[in-house]
Amino acid sequence: MLTNKTELAAGEGDHEHIEIKPSVLYVGTPVALITSLNPDGTTNISPMSSVWSLFDRVVLGLTSTSKGRENLMRERQLVLNFPSPDLWPKIEAIAPTTGRDPVPPHKEKNGYRFEADKFDVAGLTPQAADLVRPPRIAECPIQFEAEVVAAHSPGAEWPLERPEAFWIVEAKVVRVHAHRDIVIAGTNHIDTSRWSPLLYVFRHYFGTGPDLGRTFKAER
Numbered sequence: 001m002l003t004n005k006t007e008l009a010a011g012e013g014d015h016e017h018i019e020i021k022p023s024v025l026y027v028g029t030p031v032a033l034i035t036s037l038n039p040d041g042t043t044n045i046s047p048m049s050s051v052w053s054l055f056d057r058v059v060l061g062l063t064s065t066s067k068g069r070e071n072l073m074r075e076r077q078l079v080l081n082f083p084s085p086d087l088w089p090k091i092e093a094i095a096p097t098t099g100r101d102p103v104p105p106h107k108e109k110n111g112y113r114f115e116a117d118k119f120d121v122a123g124l125t126p127q128a129a130d131l132v133r134p135p136r137i138a139e140c141p142i143q144f145e146a147e148v149v150a151a152h153s154p155g156a157e158w159p160l161e162r163p164e165a166f167w168i169v170e171a172k173v174v175r176v177h178a179h180r181d182i183v184i185a186g187t188n189h190i191d192t193s194r195w196s197p198l199l200y201v202f203r204h205y206f207g208t209g210p211d212l213g214r215t216f217k218a219e220r
């Protein structure tokens, strides 16, 4: 018979956990589409989800071999475009592509192909930004124009045998655009009953469910 919480935590009863070795640790973060400028002035779109924000900063985890990472570290400018759940097929249409030509060998092995015009492949529309050179994606209800302020390489324990490394990129958001339909009229607030991010959860796409409640600091 269980007598205290320590015994429960040890693996019996309703809170039974087992050790697993998942191939990814993607518990659930929003999908963002980075638009960045290629050296010839055309635009690349990089789907990503390793993103979080604090104050006016966003922090992005980007593999070293991605064209988007190369572009934004050279140009120091990007737009982070946040799609709504219904756009997931468009994102999946460009998921097996890269703006890099030739395709890096480890990506080619995984079925990636080069695409010069991902707007065309996805059926998305470029829309001029105000303060940065890469365009926004018109279909995405929330768009952050941003400037790169720092880029860090991962900590020393990253295994050198991995085929690719990644960078931790910090960007300052300089302008936020939100579609009129998801803004509470006359305010700077997002109407959370009308906005749902597209979430990437263990390599599956999800929207969000019903509102469960709000934190004590919520303004609306």
Ligand SMILES: Cc1cc2nc3c(=O)[nH]c(=O)nc-3n(C[C@H](O)[C@H](O)[C@H](O)COP(=O)(O)O)c2cc1C
Binding pocket: 031, 044, 045, 046, 047, 048, 049, 050, 051, 061, 062, 063, 065, 066, 067, 068, 069, 091, 092, 095, 096, 097, 098, 099, 100, 112, 200
């Ligand atoms: C939903 C989704 C989320 C992804 N998240 C990331 C991510 O957070 N960081 C990253 O480097 N790549 C991520 N990828 C993989 C990149 O999209 C992929 O490397 C792509 O080839 C990058 O395009 P680019 O080389 O043209 O920049 C994600 C892909 C998908 C479909």
